[in-house]
Amino acid sequence: PILWCSSRQETRPFNIISLREPISAVRSLYDYIATFKEKHVGMKELSRKYKAIESRLRAQGIPTNQMLEHALEDALVWDNVTDFIQLRFLLPSGCPVDVAPRISGSNAKLALSVALKNLIAVDVVVMTESVGKDLLPQLRFHATRLSSQLHMPAARNRAKREKQRLSDAAIAKIFGGRASFEGIDLDTHLYDFGKRIAKARVAHARRCSASGGDSCSGRCVINVTKLELELLGMPWPADACRALATQKATVLLP
Numbered sequence: 001p002i003l004w005c006s007s008r009q010e011t012r013p014f015n016i017i018s019l020r021e022p023i024s025a026v027r028s029l030y031d032y033i034a035t036f037k038e039k040h041v042g043m044k045e046l047s048r049k050y051k052a053i054e055s056r057l058r059a060q061g062i063p064t065n066q067m068l069e070h071a072l073e074d075a076l077v078w079d080n081v082t083d084f085i086q087l088r089f090l091l092p093s094g095c096p097v098d099v100a101p102r103i104s105g106s107n108a109k110l111a112l113s114v115a116l117k118n119l120i121a122v123d124v125v126v127m128t129e130s131v132g133k134d135l136l137p138q139l140r141f142h143a144t145r146l147s148s149q150l151h152m153p154a155a156r157n158r159a160k161r162e163k164q165r166l167s168d169a170a171i172a173k174i175f176g177g178r179a180s181f182e183g184i185d186l187d188t189h190l191y192d193f194g195k196r197i198a199k200a201r202v203a204h205a206r207r208c209s210a211s212g213g214d215s216c217s218g219r220c221v222i223n224v225t226k227l228e229l230e231l232l233g234m235p236w237p238a239d240a241c242r243a244l245a246t247q248k249a250t251v252l253l254p
Helices: 022-034 041-059 064-071 075-083 086-090 106-121 128-142 168-176 184-210 226-232
Strands: 002-006 009-014 016-019 124-127
Touching (some): 016 086, 016 184, 022 041, 022 064, 022 075, 022 168, 022 184, 041 064, 064 075, 086 184, 106 184, 124 184, 168 184, 184 226
Parallel strands (some): 016 124
């Protein structure tokens, strides 16, 4: 959380979450592990195995930016990149929704329901791919004392190698290799929902700013799918599933 305060206002936290397009997250996670250089023992060992896989592929003439495409044939890489899902960050540790080793079956709908409702309660929702456009309007909406000169620094790619390229066939395999409502499929539902929330929040923040504060009390409205309507209407499995101390958002259902 980010905290801010003034001499006349108690310190109050607000929460920010950034969601990444699922396939982009898969590429990024693979490169992160394959190039890992820190001292974390567990990750270092996993990275050593990735480097060994890449050494074999390199000996076969595979370019660096196509390593992931071919490394997916290895069970270790396959399980690591397809089992990682952002949805887990919206499931508190005390929530009785079993997420290990992977979310699947009847448990998946319950997990996605909790994640969507917790996402609604997050103050600032941004997409990693458009953080420059999504973040500042929402920040200024919540922290009105922020300088009007505040700006986002230009993005810099610090990676020393080209980003991974995936063919349409590889992407289809990643999505088709898991049952519906499992793994990356859940992240796709979460990302699509979050993208609409971010768009609505940014539009609302800009209307508020343009009106000089007259349009700040309105509601943000998004269209939801039939499935999302069902998930948002499901009861909380337990109070421990609420990621935030207070749920500020209200979900209006017919």
